[in-house]
Amino acid sequence: MSVPKVGNLPSSKLDAELTPLLTVSGVSKAFGGLQALSDISLQVNSGEIFGLIGPNGAGKTTLFNALTGLYSIDRGEVRLGSTRLDGRKPHQVLQAGLARTFQNIRLFAEMTALENVLVGRHARTASGVVGAVLRLPATRREEADSRERAHALLRRMGLAQHANRLAKNLPYGDQRRLEIARALASEPTLLALDEPAAGMNPAERAALRELLLQLQADGLTLLLIEHDVKLVMGLCTRLAVLDYGVKIAEGTPDTVSRDPKVIAAYLGDEAL
């Protein structure tokens, strides 16, 4: 069977680069006295791989959590296309088309790989209790379709042979890929990955890089937090750099890597 395409956007990069998909304007978030995010604005265009980098504690994951509804934001606005995301619950954000993975893998440990991906279908399916108990035709169709898509995603991620193993028993790299498969099952337009290469060996990193480029070619837009500078520089079309909750730079990898503020943030002021 042919591999299903992920994402609903045209894969043509030419017109995609001009269309803003995710618009973050003036987002601020404080925890008590700590200003975790101050007035963050950025724009991710449709079809690009956008990198979010910064030293530890810069607020990258906080921004992710704020975008995906896990944290409420104090000020600002988040839009996906024309849909407001701020103030929405996490499941509504996913419904709107923004799926994510977690820095510390959060799979459903006691469920099989297949079931994990099937849970990812939840937002795109609708059967309720009555349908489930009576196995109505519509429910059966939906279930068969979900399983087919889930198996296809597992194959694509190279996890087909693990379909019925418990998620907790998978090797580390496979767990990372399974989390991506689960996120893709919800047919997102924007996929947000929180340090997907963390803990991977060079071979796994190379495979991940290939995978992300493939997803981009399929028309998916990616937002990526990553520590591995080499991976980020080679992969991302544009980058934003956070430091102490403030965006200090944004642009192509080339411009960003030469930005004195970025160098200072990473290496300390003495480096200048």
Added chain:
Amino acid sequence: MSSVPKLNKPQPRWLVFGLLALGLALLPFLVDAGLGRSWVRLLDLALLYVMLALGLNIVVGYAGLLDLGYVAFYALGAYVYAWLASPHFGLHLPFWAILPLGAALAGLFGVLLGTPTLRLRGDYLAIVTLGFGEIIRIFMNNLNAPVNLTNGPQGINLIDPVRLGEFSLSQPHALFGYTFTGVHLTYYLFLLLVLAVIFISMRLEDSRIGRAWVAIREDEIAAAATGINTRNLKLLAFAMGATFGGLAGGLFASFQGFISPESFNLMESIMILCMIVLGGMGHIPGVIFGAVVLTLLPEALRYTGDWQRTLFGQIYIDPADLRMLLFGVALVAVMLYRPAGMIPSARRRQEFADAKG
């Protein structure tokens, strides 16, 4: 691909089902002949507990919400039945109207009691639900004034048995040349309803809803980020569990003919929870096994008094004490040697069903 090849041959499966059905149908007669009428009654009770345990299993086993006040829904179902089918208010509605009503009302209360606990997890949830369970019991205990709703600690008596026209489950009936007593007929009614509850549980477990519950149990934040409306699904779990509890409560009231707040204390909630934990949380056969064993075991241990008399000529330890002691030892042993329960879920069985997909 959607048509997964069936690996297990159908014939042996039907044979197993047939034998199981025959065994279940003959069970009350075998028990009656072997152990006596009182054990058939216990069998009926065991079926009620299977129903309760399966209901709580949805809340605790699937959705992972530790509910220590489950008996409140059992009580609600029982009181609804008692109010509408006893001389207490002079109402005598038919059982087929009251049972669904009691179950539905319990389900509604499941949502009402579930709503304020949505933000709570683990031990905090346990404590709040425990409080709810006690509140309902204390209400039932005190609602005899100013308006006598529950008759207080004296309870409600002379509750109608299940009756269809002139056919009442409280009297013996001659059918097909055999005499069926009330407890026998009750057994078949309960068995039928238990089978329905098992069927619903199984279908739910293997569905979008069941998977969402398990996902919430495994990681609530990840579940929310994966598109699950955790609020609605947790409420649904509470409601489904409470509905089964309410159904069991109505049956209990009709079966006993008498209910009082005594029957719905915290110990009862804990026993039902023990059935799930001992049998195997989240696994239907395990839960059924746990419910049957924990209903019958304490009764079987009553015989220890007779054994002591025949062995030593006198009773050294009161059977009631020994019973609880052995019961406690059994619980600790299971927790030590089979922490996942007596019959833990064998998820691997699914490996073969989906491996070809």
